[in-house]
Amino acid sequence: MxxxxxxxxxxxxxxxxxxxxxxxxxxxxxxxxxxxxxxxxxxxxxxxxxxxxxxxxxxxxxxxxxxxxxxxxxxxxxxxxxxxxxxxxxxxxxxxxxxxxxxxxxxxxxxxxxxxxxxxxxxxxxxxxxxxxxxxxxxxxxxxxxxxxxxxxxxxxxxxxxxxxxxxxxxxxxxxxxxxxxxxxxxxPEAAALATMHDFSHRADFEACGGTVDIISYKVMRGQPPKIRESVQGDGKLCGAVLLDEGFLQLLRSKLPRNVWDKIGASDVQWIMSQFWENGMKPQFNRDSEPFVVPVPYGGKMENPSQSPALTFNRHELSDVYKPVVAEVATLVCSQVRKVIEAYGKPPRYLFLVGGFGKSAVLYDSLREAIDEVSVKTEILQARGERPWTAVCRGAVMKGIAKSEPNPSVLVEARVARASYGTTYNILPWEANEHDVRDKAWCPVQREFLAVDQTKWFIRRSREQGEMLWDEEPICHAFWQDLESPTDTIETELVYSAAAAPPDRCDASVKRLCMIRWSKVPAFDSLPTWQNGKRKVFRHVCYEVRMVTDGASLDFQIFYEGNMVAAKNVDVDFTGSGTAYRP
Structure with missing residues (x-):
C-alpha cells in the first residue's frame, strides 16, 4: 500500500x-x-x-x-x-x-x-x-x-x-x-541555525546580517524567505555540559570525607547528581546565586532528609566548576568572530546561544565579557523557555520540509568544505617534471609509463578556507576506462583528505572513502574500439562522475551517455577511520 x-x-x-x-x-x-x-x-x-x-x-x-x-x-x-x-x-x-x-x-x-x-x-x-x-x-x-x-x-x-x-x-x-x-x-549547528533564524526572522533588523550559531558562522542574505550561507569554516570541541558534570562530581567528592564517599555508594552519588545538580544547581546557578544546600544520603538512607547530613555549595566553588568550560567555549567563539572579521571586515551582528548549555547565565556573562574584548558590535541573544533547547530537533524538521517545499521558511544555500573529496585516476603519460617517481608504472595496454594513483578533487579544502559548496549544485568530472574483455562490474574509487592543502597524488593524508560499483555495465560490443602498439584491441568506456551535497552527506552519481548507472551516498560507506594510501 x-x-x-x-x-x-x-x-x-x-x-x-x-x-x-x-x-x-x-x-x-x-x-x-x-x-x-x-x-x-x-x-x-x-x-x-x-x-x-x-x-x-x-x-x-x-x-x-x-x-x-x-x-x-x-x-x-x-x-x-x-x-x-x-x-x-x-x-x-x-x-x-x-x-x-x-x-x-x-x-x-x-x-x-x-x-x-x-x-x-x-x-x-x-x-x-x-x-x-x-x-x-x-x-x-x-x-x-x-x-x-x-x-x-x-x-x-x-x-x-x-x-x-x-x-x-x-x-x-x-x-x-x-x-x-x-x-x-x-x-x-546548521539545524540550530535554521530554527533560530526562523524564530528571529520577524525582527526588522534581521534582514541581512552575520550570525554565529554554535561556533558556526552564517551570513544571512536578503530576501524572503531568508537564505543563510556559512561564511567561514566552523570550529568546535567536545566541551559543554558533560565537562560541567565532571567538574561538579569532582567538587562533590572533594567535599566528602573518604569514608562517607565510600559508604554512600555510586547510586546515591547518582541521586545527588540527578536531583540537586542536574535539576537544581546547573540550570539555576548564576554569579549572584545564594549557597545551595544538598542533603547527603548517609549509607543509602534518607528517612528524614531534613535531619540528614548536608553539604553547602557556595557560588565561588561552583564558579570554579564553570570557569574552565566557559573559558574553552569563549576561546572557540572569539576565534570564530576573528575569522568573520578577517573575511568580511566587520564582526558578526548576533551570537545565538542554543541547546541545554546555551541556557546558562554564567555562559552568557562570560561570553559577553570575552566578546567585548574582540568586538563591541556583536549582540548575544539568549532566548528563554524551551525553544532554544529544542532548536536542534526543530531545525532538523525544517531541513526535511525544505527538501520538497517550494518556499521554505529558512534555507541554507551554501556551506564551507571541511575536507577534500574526490576520486583516483591514472595520468598518461608519466612526466618526470610533473609526477612523483613513486607513481611511475608501466601500462601494458597503452604500452608506455603512466602516473598511477593521482587525485582529482570534486571539493578542495584550501589552507586558508574551504571551498564553498552550493546546496544541490552538482560538481562533475569526466573519466574513462579501457576494457580488454566483457565485465560484470566497473569500479570507481572515491577518496578524501583532511590535509590543509590536498595533494595531487595519493599520499598518507589521502584515505579511501568508498568504492562505487556500476549496476548497469554497458554492453561490451557496443563500446568504441582502439588498438595499442601491438595491435591488440580494447574497448573504451567514457563516463561522468557527479557529486551533490546537502550539507550532511555527499551523493556521488555515475552517468553513462546521460543515464545514471550507479550512485552512492557516502554516509553509508565510511569504513573505520579510512584506509591510508602508501606515501
Whole structure:
C-alpha cells in the first residue's frame, strides 16, 4: 500500500546528555515530542529527555530517560563512545563519566552502537505514540516518514556510519506499508541555525546580517524567505555540559570525607547528581546565586532528609566548576568572530546561544565579557523557555520540509568544505617534471609509463578556507576506462583528505572513502574500439562522475551517455577511520 498523505517529517536530536524529537506533517506547524515516561511528575511535560538507559532482564525492555529509578546507575554518555579513543580529548577520555560509561557497557556485553539502538528504539516508540495522539493512528499508519537526524559538525565521518547502524538496529527504517522511511543527516549547528533564524526572522533588523550559531558562522542574505550561507569554516570541541558534570562530581567528592564517599555508594552519588545538580544547581546557578544546600544520603538512607547530613555549595566553588568550560567555549567563539572579521571586515551582528548549555547565565556573562574584548558590535541573544533547547530537533524538521517545499521558511544555500573529496585516476603519460617517481608504472595496454594513483578533487579544502559548496549544485568530472574483455562490474574509487592543502597524488593524508560499483555495465560490443602498439584491441568506456551535497552527506552519481548507472551516498560507506594510501 502506498502512502495516502504527505510524509510526516521527524527530526531526531540524539544528544550526549539529552535527546529531543520534533515532527510536522509536511509544511505544517512543528511540534516537539513531550510527555515522556517519568517517575517524577515535574519531568512529564519536558520537551527533551535524558540520554540514559538501564537494562533489565532479557525479556523486559530497558528503562530509559526519566523513567529510570533514582537509586539505579544508568548507562549515560554513550554517544561519546561512538568515537574512537584517539578522537576524544584526553580530559574527556580519562573522565569519570567516560570510564563509567565504558564499565557499564562492558557489563551489558553490548557495543555502543547496540546500546544506542536500544535507546532509540524506546525513544521512537514514545515519539510514534505522541504523533499518533496528535494526528490519529490511521493518519500515521498511512503516512510515510522522512527522518532527519542531527550530529555534531566536528565529528569524524566514521561516527556517522555508526550512528546510522544504530538507527537501523532500532528499527526506525523497518519496512512500513505506507512506504519507505527515508533517512538524512544534518549537522547540529546548521539545524540550530535554521530554527533560530526562523524564530528571529520577524525582527526588522534581521534582514541581512552575520550570525554565529554554535561556533558556526552564517551570513544571512536578503530576501524572503531568508537564505543563510556559512561564511567561514566552523570550529568546535567536545566541551559543554558533560565537562560541567565532571567538574561538579569532582567538587562533590572533594567535599566528602573518604569514608562517607565510600559508604554512600555510586547510586546515591547518582541521586545527588540527578536531583540537586542536574535539576537544581546547573540550570539555576548564576554569579549572584545564594549557597545551595544538598542533603547527603548517609549509607543509602534518607528517612528524614531534613535531619540528614548536608553539604553547602557556595557560588565561588561552583564558579570554579564553570570557569574552565566557559573559558574553552569563549576561546572557540572569539576565534570564530576573528575569522568573520578577517573575511568580511566587520564582526558578526548576533551570537545565538542554543541547546541545554546555551541556557546558562554564567555562559552568557562570560561570553559577553570575552566578546567585548574582540568586538563591541556583536549582540548575544539568549532566548528563554524551551525553544532554544529544542532548536536542534526543530531545525532538523525544517531541513526535511525544505527538501520538497517550494518556499521554505529558512534555507541554507551554501556551506564551507571541511575536507577534500574526490576520486583516483591514472595520468598518461608519466612526466618526470610533473609526477612523483613513486607513481611511475608501466601500462601494458597503452604500452608506455603512466602516473598511477593521482587525485582529482570534486571539493578542495584550501589552507586558508574551504571551498564553498552550493546546496544541490552538482560538481562533475569526466573519466574513462579501457576494457580488454566483457565485465560484470566497473569500479570507481572515491577518496578524501583532511590535509590543509590536498595533494595531487595519493599520499598518507589521502584515505579511501568508498568504492562505487556500476549496476548497469554497458554492453561490451557496443563500446568504441582502439588498438595499442601491438595491435591488440580494447574497448573504451567514457563516463561522468557527479557529486551533490546537502550539507550532511555527499551523493556521488555515475552517468553513462546521460543515464545514471550507479550512485552512492557516502554516509553509508565510511569504513573505520579510512584506509591510508602508501606515501
Amino acid at each position: 502506498s502512502s495516502k498523505h504527505k510524509p510526516i517529517v521527524v527530526g531526531l536530536d540524539f544528544g550526549t546528555t539529552y535527546s529531543g524529537m520534533a515532527w510536522a506533517p509536511e509544511g505544517s506547524h512543528i511540534t516537539a515530542v513531550s510527555g515522556f515516561p517519568s517517575r517524577v511528575s515535574f519531568n512529564h511535560d519536558k520537551e527533551k529527555v535524558p540520554t540514559a538507559l538501564m537494562y533489565r532482564k532479557e525479556d523486559q525492555p530497558p528503562f530509559w530517560g526519566y523513567d529510570i529509578p533514582s537509586d539505579e546507575i544508568p548507562l549515560k554518555w554513550v554517544k561519546l563512545l561512538l568515537l574512537d579513543d584517539k578522537d576524544l580529548p584526553e580530559h574527556v577520555r580519562n573522565s569519570n563519566h567516560i570510564k563509567s560509561a565504558k564499565s557499564r557497557l562492558k557489563q551489558t556485553n553490548k557495543h555502543p552502537v547496540e546500546a544506542i539502538g536500544d535507546y532509540m528504539r524506546e525513544f521512537w516508540k514514545h515519539g510514534y505514540k505522541d504523533i499518533a495522539r496528535s494526528v490519529g493512528k490511521s493518519r500515521v499508519a498511512t503516512s510515510r516518514f522522512e527522518l532527519v537526524v542531527t550530529l555534531p559538525a566536528i565529528w569524524p565521518s566514521y561516527a556517522r556510519m555508526r550512528l546510522r547502524k544504530a538507527i537501523e538496529l532500532a528499527g526506525l527504517l523497518d519496512a512500513r506499508s505506507a512506504g519507505e522511511t527515508t533517512l538524512s543527516f544534518i549537522s547540529e
